[in-house]
Amino acid sequence: MKFYSEKLSPRRLSLQWRLTLLISGLVITACALMYFFISRSAVTGLEGISDYVVLVTPDNSNPISINVDPKILIPDLENQIQNTKNNFLFQSMIATGIIILLSSICTWFVTRRALTPLRRFSDRIRQVQAQNLSEPLEVPLSEDEISRLTRSFNDMLARLDNAFSAQKQFVASAAHELRTPLAVMQTNLEVFYKKSEHAPQEYDRLFTMLQEQTGRLSHLAEILLDMTGLQTVERSDTISLAALTEEVFCDLDPVADKHQIRLIQTEGDCTVTGSYILLYRAVYNLVENAIKYNRPSGSVTVNIHSAESAVLEVTDTGIGISPENQEKIFDPFYRVDKSRSRAMGGAGLGLALVSEIARQHNGQVKVTQSSEKGSTIALILPKSTDY
Known part of the structure; x- marks a missing residue:
């Protein structure tokens, strides 16, 4: 049961199906209300047939009213009225069902056509990668919500492209700054290692150089940490x-x-x-x-x-x-x-x-x-x- 409930969850339905179900629900509600009120009115009208009043107007005299009981004239009137009510209700239900079915089908096709620009927009978004952030999406000429959404998305791409470019430049510069003292230390250590004997002054120079370069690295790392933690x-x-x-x-x-x-x-x-x-x-x-x-x-x-x-x-x-x-x-x-x-x-x-x-x-x-x-x-x- 859990599998079916998750499969039929509204969150897993596409926007087209959700719009179709929503509009179909509104159509069903409207048809049900129309069916109820129209059928109720027609049935009440049929049930109100009881007596006929016939007016006879002779020449040069006052009109004469004659009450006629339809049941006397038509003995099977009640059965005919009941059959007419049943036929009317049945036909109304059939017509309502057909209207709902046709409306749902039309809604599905209409929403499919209406969502085509959004589907194309989604396909284009999937093609966006870090390498092509500088390539904006083509803005539709419709000047509708999709057009405004595309412009907003292009603005976001431009901001992301600037941020990525700045980040790449920052990382490259940071790597260069870190590489320089490391290269200095490596070069001096290699030169020092190649000599078999060393004077005390050489040890002093080596340790001084290592202290300067490690201090420089520590200072750089401290500033980088400061810059990354400003937002918090x-x-x-x-x-x-x-x-x-x-x-x-x-x-x-x-x-x-x-x-x-x-x-x-x-x-x-x-x-x-x-x-x-x-x-x-x-x-x-x-x-x-x-x-x-x-x-x-x-x-x-x-x-x-x-x-x-x-x-x-x-x-x-x-x-x-x-x-x-x-x-x-x-x-x-x-x-x-x-x-x-x-x-x-x-x-x-x-x-x-x-x-x-x-x-x-x-x-x-x-x-x-x-x-x-x-x-x-x-x-x-x-x-x-x-x-």
């Missing part, structure tokens, strides 16, 4: 950007002293709602980046103000960013100066992480000003009343 972090903290910046300055003060950079925070504050941990990381990366790529004895200034949104601007006194690189610097693993970035231990993910954190908070980060005297990068976030 709770973003309900009420945050003062001025207090957050003070904490960032306190933590980066030794780094600034090492590079002889002054950290300056102007007056101004704004409150936003989000994740304190993530926004701290975003501001930290912006300020750290401004310190590393600054001129000696330069400065990093953070200015916080609000208009329609909360704006945190980080201004440095570095060499500036060329216009063609001002948007690319927020892409993962992109470096303006690759040799300098590698020398400083950068993985090319700091600003990409800032961009993703801003996006997770319904904000954005962008270069607002850049010249030979320095650059300004703005972190723009919705204020607490807007978030």
Whole structure:
């Protein structure tokens, strides 16, 4: 019994059969109601035949009414009426059944024809693979629901194609970044292994190199884990950007002293709602980046103000960013100066992480000003009343 119940379950029926059954049910209900009311009315009319009243109007006189009992005139009247009722009910049932059967058959063919575009659309969807996401489906000219569904599906394909392309690029870049320190370690170990005797300085150089490269790998793995876990972090903290910046300055003060950079925070504050941990990381990366790529004895200034949104601007006194690189610097693993970035231990993910954190908070980060005297990068976030 379980097998038959599952086999006949409505969930296992096609859309065409479900529409056919639904419309057939409506037709059956309508025919049943019509059969009931029409038959009831006809039968009641037949049963109401009892007496006839005959009016006789002689010339120049008042009409005379004569009551005539039909049973006297037609002794077998009751049997004839009953037979007529039975025949009427039987014929009505036959006609109703034929109407229902024909309506169901017509409904099946009509729904089959109406669902043909949807069936074609389904067949085309089955042919979509990861390799042909860039090939949109042909949009029907009917301008109906199927046409709108096809356009929406093409939009989804475009988003998926962009996401897959970005993911492929990200994976390729990550593999390249991971391969570089591994290749350095492998090469140095092979050279070290080929020598039969080693001086103490060679051991020191080898261990220093291994420590640097493993630290670089650990730093890269940490950033990659941070980027993959952003969506799960709770973003309900009420945050003062001025207090957050003070904490960032306190933590980066030794780094600034090492590079002889002054950290300056102007007056101004704004409150936003989000994740304190993530926004701290975003501001930290912006300020750290401004310190590393600054001129000696330069400065990093953070200015916080609000208009329609909360704006945190980080201004440095570095060499500036060329216009063609001002948007690319927020892409993962992109470096303006690759040799300098590698020398400083950068993985090319700091600003990409800032961009993703801003996006997770319904904000954005962008270069607002850049010249030979320095650059300004703005972190723009919705204020607490807007978030």
